[in-house]
Amino acid sequence: MSHHHNxxxxxxxxxxxxxxxxxxxxxxxxxxxxxxxxxxMGSLLGAEKIFGSSxxxxxxxxxxxxxxxxxxxxxxxxxxxxxxxxFMSGGPSQFETFDYKPKLVDLAGQNLPDSxxxxxxxxxxxxxxxxxxxxxxxxxxxxxGKSGTWVSELMPHTARVVDDLCIIKSINSEAINHDPAITxxxxxxxxxxxxxxxxxxxxGLGSDNQNxxxxxxxxxxxxxxxxxxxxxxWGNGFLPSKHQGVQFRSGKDPVLFLxxxxxxxxxDRKAMLEYLSKLNQxxxxxxxxxxxxxRIAQYEMAYRMQTSVPxxxxxxxxxxxxxxxxGPDSRDSGTYAANCLLARKLLEKDVKFVQLYHQGxxxxxxxxxxxxxxxKNTDQATAALIIDLKRRGLLDDTLVIWGGEFGRTVYSQGxxxxxxYGRDHHPRCFTMWMAGAGVKPGISxxxxxxxxxxxxxxxxHVHDFQATLMHLMGVDHERLTYKFQGRRFRLTDVHGKVxxxxxx
Numbered sequence: 202m203s204h205h206h207n208x209x210x211x212x213x214x215x216x217x218x219x220x221x222x223x224x225x226x227x228x229x230x231x232x233x234x235x236x237x238x239x240x241x242m243g244s245l246l247g248a249e250k251i252f253g254s255s256x257x258x259x260x261x262x263x264x265x266x267x268x269x270x271x272x273x274x275x276x277x278x279x280x281x282x283x284x285x286x287x288f289m290s291g292g293p294s295q296f297e298t299f300d301y302k303p304k305l306v307d308l309a310g311q312n313l314p315d316s317x318x319x320x321x322x323x324x325x326x327x328x329x330x331x332x333x334x335x336x337x338x339x340x341x342x343x344x345x346g347k348s349g350t351w352v353s354e355l356m357p358h359t360a361r362v363v364d365d366l367c368i369i370k371s372i373n374s375e376a377i378n379h380d381p382a383i384t385x386x387x388x389x390x391x392x393x394x395x396x397x398x399x400x401x402x403x404x405g406l407g408s409d410n411q412n413x414x415x416x417x418x419x420x421x422x423x424x425x426x427x428x429x430x431x432x433x434x435w436g437n438g439f440l441p442s443k444h445q446g447v448q449f450r451s452g453k454d455p456v457l458f459l460x461x462x463x464x465x466x467x468x469d470r471k472a473m474l475e476y477l478s479k480l481n482q483x484x485x486x487x488x489x490x491x492x493x494x495x496r497i498a499q500y501e502m503a504y505r506m507q508t509s510v511p512x513x514x515x516x517x518x519x520x521x522x523x524x525x526x527x528g529p530d531s532r533d534s535g536t537y538a539a540n541c542l543l544a545r546k547l548l549e550k551d552v553k554f555v556q557l558y559h560q561g562x563x564x565x566x567x568x569x570x571x572x573x574x575x576x577k578n579t580d581q582a583t584a585a586l587i588i589d590l591k592r593r594g595l596l597d598d599t600l601v602i603w604g605g606e607f608g609r610t611v612y613s614q615g616x617x618x619x620x621x622y623g624r625d626h627h628p629r630c631f632t633m634w635m636a637g638a639g640v641k642p643g644i645s646x647x648x649x650x651x652x653x654x655x656x657x658x659x660x661x662h663v664h665d666f667q668a669t670l671m672h673l674m675g676v677d678h679e680r681l682t683y684k685f686q687g688r689r690f691r692l693t694d695v696h697g698k699v700x701x702x703x704x705x
Contacts, residue, residue, distance in 0.1 A: 270682060274405050275675025280639025280705070281600040282409070284402070284670065285544050285555045287583060289575075290383065291428050291562030294609035294624050295632040295653055296338045297572045300370050301351035304651045305337035305611065313612045317654050324377055326565065326614060327625045333612035335652065336622045339569055348643035355576040358584035364643040365587055365596070366634045367703050371647025371656045374607055374628040374663045379428045379563070382606035382628065385663055387434045389692045396438035396683075398667065399554035401692045402674060403444040405681045409551035412509035414447040416554045417547055422451060422535035423578055424560035435556060439685040446556065449514070449543070451535025456510055513546050526589065528581040538582035545589050548599055562605055565614050566623035587636055596637045600673050604633030611652040630656045633666070639673045639705055646703050664697035672699045 296302060313333040327333065341354045346364035359366075376382035381391035388395035396404070399416035408415040418435045435446030449456060484490070516531075516539070523542065524531050530538035537559050544555045559579055564571040583603060590596040608631025609624030616622070630649045636642065648658040668678040671692065678697055682689040 267684065270680070271405065273680065276677040276680055277672070277675050279673065279675030280598070281637070281673040281675075282598040283548050283551065283553050283555070284399075284600045284602065284674070285548060285586070286398075286557070286602045287541075287579075287586075287604075288383075288386075288556060288558050289562050289579070289603065289605040290424070290430060290558050290560045291379070291564075292382075292605045292607045292609060292626055292631070293562045293575070294338075294564065294568065294572060295370070295630075295649075296609065296611070296624070297340055297355060297568070298353050298576075299351070299368055299632045299634070300608075300649060300653045301342040301353075302337065302611075302651060302653055303342075305335060308335050309337055310334050310617070313652070313654070317650065317652050319655070321629060322377060324626050327610070327612070330614070333610075334617050335611050336613045336617060336624075339620060340573075346643060348645075350643070350645060353576075355573055356580045358581045362584045362587045362636075365591065366636045367640045367642065368632060368634045368645045369647055369661050369666075369700075369703070370630070370632045370645060370649055371658065371660045372604065372608075372631050372633050372663070372666060373656060373660055376607065377626050377628050379606060379626075380431075382626075383430075383434060386606050388438065389664065389667060389694055393431075393433050394438055395690070396440045396444070396692070397435050397446060398670065398692060399435060399446050399556055400437045400440050400444040401671070401681065402554045402676075404440050404683070405676055406553060406674060409553060412505045413513065413547070413550055413552050414506075415552065416444065416446040417552050417556070418446040418448045419540040419543060419555070419557045420448065420450075421537040421540060421557070421559040421578075423530065423533075423537060424558075424575075426560055427563040428560060430558055430560065434558075439690070440683060446554075449510075451539070456506065509550075513550055514543065516542060516546070523589070527585040530578070531582065531585075537579050538585075541582040541586045542589075545586060545593075545595075548590070548595060549593070564609070564623055565625065566616065567621060568609075568623045569621060590637070598638045600638045600640065600670065601636040602633065602670070603635075605631070607631055608653070611654055627654070629654060630660075635703070641703050641705055644703070646700070659702070661700055662696070664693040665700055667693050668697035669700045669703070673704070 296305075311334065313335055318333075338353070342351045343354065343360070344350065345352050345360040348364055350363045350366075350368065352360040352363055374382055374385060376385045376391050384393055385391045387397045389398075397416075399418075403415040406415075416435065420430060432448070435448070437443075437445035447456060519542070527542050528538045530536040531542050533539055537557070540557050544557060547555050559575075561575050561578075562572070587596065587601060590599055590601070607626050607628040610627045612625070613622040614625040630653060646659055647656065647661055649655065650657050671678040671681065678691060678693045678699075682691045684690075
């Protein structure tokens, strides 16, 4: 479609008028039939049963209720303007990273005591084992920082920034398998279909940069694909679709279908979008579907992103010192290190929620070699992101999160030798850390028993973690709701409490 064509001619064409008349007839029938029908039903059953809490309630008042929810935000003064969530997909072992258990050395090879297991559920992968032999980590731990925090030798770079971290050793979940566990962390429910955390943040707080999405997702190309990732993990669920996460990729098309096709210039694109917007407005008048408004906003955002995305994705002007800080992989687009550097650029542009996914932590067998490789690919860049944000003055109002969907078992799954073992899934207790905006630095919170099998102090449930994240963003997790299928939903369902002890 050429931009030289006359807009008035197009909009007054027979095809356009024919469509408009059809929509007019449909709009009349829709509004009269539903409107009169609703009034008649209301007179029979009582308006309160139809429309909600008051006799004067209506679909319009329900929409106003949602609008009032958003107008009340932020509920409290936010400590964090933006979030970067480093999701270690597969379940990193707490034994080889942050939860030091020296007493296991004397118990190596012994069966996990029933008094510790307490009949807790096992996965199908180890439930049929004749024994559950306990295994200490073969990697050494040392204390670092003024805090004297124990950190594995696998994470020398993270060890150097440990005084900036709040390490939580008592995270717990009900989900024992990967997909429900990741879905639970990202959406607050083990079943698919709910909005992700980033989508809730987008819905509640909006955007600070109109030229980039509020919620951006990056997936490492150098994490082994031992467990799949699904786009619904950053999906909008039942929220308007403009709140879904947008995945940025390595290569010449960072966002799929954003670039113009060959032979199609910017003016053509602009004319097409204007015409499409008018068609969508007609559709919106006919049906009043909020998804049409969302679609219009997405097309307009896509047009602005054609300029903003290439700029933010281009790291060639970064000095060598920055690439050295993040490590050699940071020059290779799409790696975890390159994505950490890109995340810093996105946060500088005030993108509100950036999520990195790095797969490959599901070490059922060959764990020592597997986790060493994972740490090698992620440790330096993770620490570099903390350092880089801090020296740019961004860490004070940026929340950084590191963690997976569950931890690993104290016993070995399958083969056990002096230098090779594996660990099964363990949701009862595992380690995450937070850093930056509003979080106490240089502390460890929560404690596990000598087997890192049960929590003995200060448990933090997944919903508590979510409530705390939202609190730092200025959101009361109990008040940010969305009505769907006759019920008001929230990220934390009917659970969750803010972990005030870790907050400044």
